Amino acid sequence: MRIWLIAAASSLALLTQPAVSQTYPSKPIHMLVPYAPGGVTDIAARIVGAKLTEAWGQQVVVENRPGGNGFIGMSAGAKGAPDGYTLTMATIGDVSINPVLFKEMPYNMERDFTSVGLVSDIPLVLAANSETPYKSVADVIAAAKAQPGRISVGSPGSGTINQIVIEWIGLETGTKFQHIPFKGGAPSAAAVAGGTIPLGVLASSSVAPHVKSGKIRVLAVTGAKPSKFNPQWPTLQSQGVKEVDASQWTLLLAPKGTPKAIVEKINTELVKILNMPDVKERFAAGGAETSPSTPAELDARMKTATAAFGNIVKRANIKPN
Amino acid sequence: MQTLDNLLFGLEVALTLQNIAYCFIGCLLGTLVGVLPGIGPVATVAMLLPFTFNLGPAPALIMLAGIYYGAQYGGSTTAILVNIPGESSAVVTTLDGHQMARKGRAGPALGIAAIGSFVAGCIATLVVAFFAPPLAEVAIKFGPPEYFSLMVFGLIAAVVLARGSVIKAIAMVCVGILLGLVGTDVNSGVIRYAFNLPELMDGIGFVALAMAFFGITDVVANLEETDQGDVYKERLGSVLPTLQDIRTCFWSIMRGTSLGSLLGILPGGGALLASFAAYMVEKKIAKPPRNFGEGDIRGVAAPESANNAGAQTSFIPMLTLGIPSNPTMALMIGALMIQGIQPGPQVMTERPELFWGLVASMWVGNLMLLVLNLPLIGVWVRLLAVPYRLLFPAIFVFCCIGVYTVDNKVFDIYVLAALTGVAYVLLKLDCEPAPLILGFILGPMMEEQMRRAMMINFGDITVFVRHPVSALFLAAAAILMLLIALPSLRAKREVALQE
Amino acid sequence: MHIRSPRDFWSGLIFIAIAAGFMIGARRYGLGDMHQMGPGLFPTLVGALLVVLGAVVALRAFVIEGPPVPRFYLRPILISVVAIALFGVTLQHLGLIAAIAVVVLIGVLASRESRPLEVVGLVVLLTVFSVAVFVWMLGLPIPLWPDA
Known part of the structure; x- marks a missing residue:
């Protein structure tokens, strides 16, 4: 009996569906x-x-x-x-x-x-303060390998895609970073720009103004493909960090x-x-x-x-x- | 004078008919939502956001900014009239402002708040115009150790807010800090003290806390008095502050303005500290040190000026660094991004019409607010003539709606009810709420910055004294601690001797 | 021993209770070390400070003279808390208009001076004002009626 009812109801639903989508919304x-x-x-x-x-x-x-x-x-x-x-x-x-x-x-x-x-x-980037010696992804990885867990990398918060990327880079290159979470994109970008921390994995939109003013240098984008707006930034994958692909x-x-x-x-x-x-x-x-x-x-x-x-x-x- | 030319250019932008109109709409709406307890400018700005799509960036920002600082003007109204601080900066205003209202001086309190805000707004606008780029540099160099020490200083200053026992005030600061820790920990992502309730994952709402400890418990206390007719004694009385009042407050307004302008540029809680710091300074240095906490007009003038000055200078980190000092500013950044403008150091040079137009519009807006608010004072004062038995249910309704609209969460209303019970007991035992509120706001920030500083510096605690600015704040905090402790120690010795 | 300042005595005990609650809770969160301070460290430190302060306040109550604890009038506080909580329940299930009626109708019981006819007028006035200002003018997303 119940099965019949359900069958009837669902066939009715099927019948009425086109009508529903026509009147929606x-x-x-x-x-x-x-x-x-x-x-x-x-x-x-x-x-x-x-x-x-x-x-x-x-x-x-x-x-x-x-x-x-x-x-x-x-x-x-x-x-x-x-x-x-x-x-x-x-x-x-x-x-x-x-x-x-x-x-x-x-x-x-x-x-x-x-x-x-x-x-x-929104593409994410690995970015460094311009006054730091980090000029490329290789520099960062070499530094992290020399001092595992001592290189600070900022993110807009715990449990964000940015933190995942930081850990991902570490896993792919056999190193580890000191993850420093902030409260949101702009504060973390400002912390990198002001030199509070040397590096950050940040949304390209957060770093853009600081890149323009010369305080931040973009080392790589974290996606598999280059960003449409900034095709000149290399991808992490092209810099030897295999697998990493996130935005x-x-x-x-x-x-x-x-x-x-x-x-x-x-x-x-x-x-x-x-x-x-x-x-x-x-x-x-x-x-x-x-x-x-x-x-x-x-x-x-x-x-x-x-x-x-x-x-x-x-x-x-x-x-x- | 490059800056003067720029200001003139800005005035040209701000004084077009269209921009004056949007500025006025913003100020009017801001005053309205500011006056309604708990309804912050956030909801209003969010609602108007799609509408600004089709305006240019300058009118859009001028209108949204008007709502923001208009709400700052309006926010003091409920704090003074019914002891409800709609936002953190108005907590201090309740201390003396509401006492003035009870003594029949609601008019002068509201008047001096408007005048102080106006003067502060005008001066702070000049600060923004002349010093925005160097101040942005300061803000960006302010790292975790500096913020930590500033928060330590702020928390010790919180004790000055108390009238009674110093030890109990410190204890209330601690209670506030602990309550503030509820929710997701920024540094580890761990959720603390939330009992698996998703609603508590972001912590206890400030509006609910402030309403429980001020507005609602105040109503309850009034209802306990058998004769409710005289909640507001001597209802009539002068509507505007006298010349004498203004003379008394002149330096308080100036000190409040300078403190507010300075602290406003620090995006990590600086503007929040401004009104507290201004009140503390007044209480310590104003001469003669009359009766703070019992309706001293300088206790309204200084924090209100500081608050409005801070509101204006917090545009510096917002426009030049893209860092919002509060949720309303976050929305304004959103509005700018929709318009295709990325806040950053380039805004001043690439979008001069926007930057200088906004700066000039703040002047215009402050003038509008003064003109708008002074006549309203009469209306507000007359509102107090409504019998209390009709006024208090209205306070309940507005508090409930206000708390709900912060995040559209019914849960926050239950938090309000529960905290009202807690607040009732604590207030009966003579534990003062103001230090608790400050602990609640600053404590979590202090923890966040301390842990971040330790993470970056690998547990080296000397970083707090090695950074000169941080060391300066810590030294100031130590001196303040001594200043507070000495009189009470002396008093205790006298008590001991008498026995 | 005689409690000379009951207000201080009880507030000291409340401080200790609050601190103990947070410190016990903090044991689940991990203390970490100075480099990586755990989420439990700060509440433990603040809690410990609060225990000390609470103890000082409570013990001092035996030495320093203080006023008695003022009377707790149960009617206003209980009715206020209940009225606010019921506003929440009603808003969730029946919408704003019913919620305003509930909070006003129950809330007025907190005062002995309320008059029935006035209360009805007040409900109508506050409902009209709230709907007009909050929902229509400010466009806040508050449900007015029960969900259909």
Whole structure:
């Protein structure tokens, strides 16, 4: 009896699906951001949200639910009704680092979310204060090998992609660094620029002003491919640090069970938006490249990253608690 | 005079009809959200962010900045009227400001806050105009040891805020530090004292703490008195400060302004310290040392000036280094990035219309705020004539909504309720809240900087005295400690002799 | 021994209790060393200082004369705490309008001077004001009604 009911209900759902996606959206959409207003993720949500509002004539309300390493916003997003009216703008940290870093998680990527699409990509760089003797990646590695664990490298915080990269470089080159976490991108970049610490793994957007003023020297980008905006910076891989490939990305999620037709509809619109020249320009201003993708491409990327980071966290013995 | 030319150029930008309009909108909105307890400028700025997409960078920043410093003006209003500090800098204002209100001098308190803020704002704007590049250099050279020693100094200064026992004040600072440690530890990523609640991972909310220890417990104390009619004695009284008041406060305003301007350039908590430091200095050096804590007008003038001066000079690290001193500034950086402007040392030369336009608009804005706020004082004072039995439920409602809107978390309301209970007991036992609040704000920063300094210097503790600036702060802290300890030691000996 | 300053005595004990709580909690976090100070070190140090201060305050109460502990009036404080907590519960499930009504209707019980008719007017006034200013004007994301 119950099986029949479920079968009937799901076939009904299948029947009504096209209709649902045609009428969607018929009321305001909530876009949750697990971070405070003003950050990279928030800005991405506001740019995309404004464009979605224009396209669909329905208000897209950006709601900041900051706190707890993104846990609060992510759990709220996971609990949202799977009807396309609750979306979550997340980062690589929420989807691929926290799950391998924390033993107890208030959400589960597989169980709670379905991918809508990638939004943007910010390259990270290994940067040195200009007055230090570090002129290349080789210099840094030689110094770290001479004094393992005594070379300080700054990051915007514990458990960030930046910290993962620091440990990753150490693992790949058989050395170890002293990781110094700060509270956010700008303070860590200023600490490198002011000479408080000699090195940092930082977002390219955070170092840009200090590179211009000559206080910071970029040694390498941490992605496999050079940055679109600064193709002159070499990659870590070309400098002999194999395997390392990481950047800071932002992506859009929907609660698990959101009808496929609706996910497709949002993805189509998102891709269209991310290809608009003015949107690209807005993202570029913050140092980010827009990176439209299909839901499947995002799934694959998340899977690869989670596996790689899980391995690094284990080998470098990073533990938050 | 290059700078004067630049300022004139800035005035040209700021005085276009469009920019005056946006400046006014910003100041008006800022005053409004500042007056509503707990509703910070953050929510407002966040809401207006998409709207600024289509403005130029200069009008966008002029409007957002107006909201920010407008809220600083408005924030003192609730602190004075109903003892609710909407943000950390207003905590000090409650000490003497609210006492003045209870004595029928709410008008002069509000008036001197507005005048002090105006004077401080004007002077600090000049500081920004003339000294921004060298001050940015200072800010960038301020490393972990310097911040640590500054925090030590600030925490010892917190004891001066207390009226009663010195030992109990130090103990309350410690309680504040411990409460401040709840949440994610910056240095290790470990989550402390959160009992597996994700809501506590970022710690206890400041607004909830301040409202529990000031606003709500104050209401409860008033309700305990049988005759609530006279919460605000002698309701009438002069609406504006007298010339005599202003003369009394002149040097307090000047001292507050200098301290605020200096501390405001330090992005790691400098602006927060400004109002506390100014109050402390007044209490120690103002002559005659009348009755601080019981409604001395200089206890309002100095911190309010320091606070507004700090608010203006904190634009220096924000524009030239991209380091926000608080969440509102983080949003402004976001607004700039959307406009394609990367905050950094180049902003002044590459975007002169933005930098100088903003600096000049701060002048215009401060004038607008003065004109806007002085007539409002009459309205606020009349608000106190509302019977207390109607006023206090309204305070509850605004506190609850305010606490909720900080992060849109219902959990924070429960924190407010729980902390109210704790605060009630502590206040009954004559333990003062102001040192606790300062410990709560500065303690975690002190720990963060100390551990960072140790990590970078491999556990070499002498780094705190080897860095000259750090050593200077530590020496000042030691001297201050002696100054505080001596009178109470002497008093104790007298007590012992009498027995 | 006679407690001469009960306020100090009890506050000293409370300080010691708070400090002990944080120090016991800190044992889980690791002390580290001077180079890599663990997350447990700082709370342990501050806690230890607070224990000493608490002890001094409590013991001093036997020597120095002080005023008695003032009376605890349970009605205002309990009602205030309950009213605020219920505001949270109501806001989560029934939205802002119900929450304002709840906090005002319960809150006024804290005062003996409240008058029923005034209270109704106050609820209406505060609701209209809050909705107009917070939700419409400032656009804050506060749910007004129960989730459908």
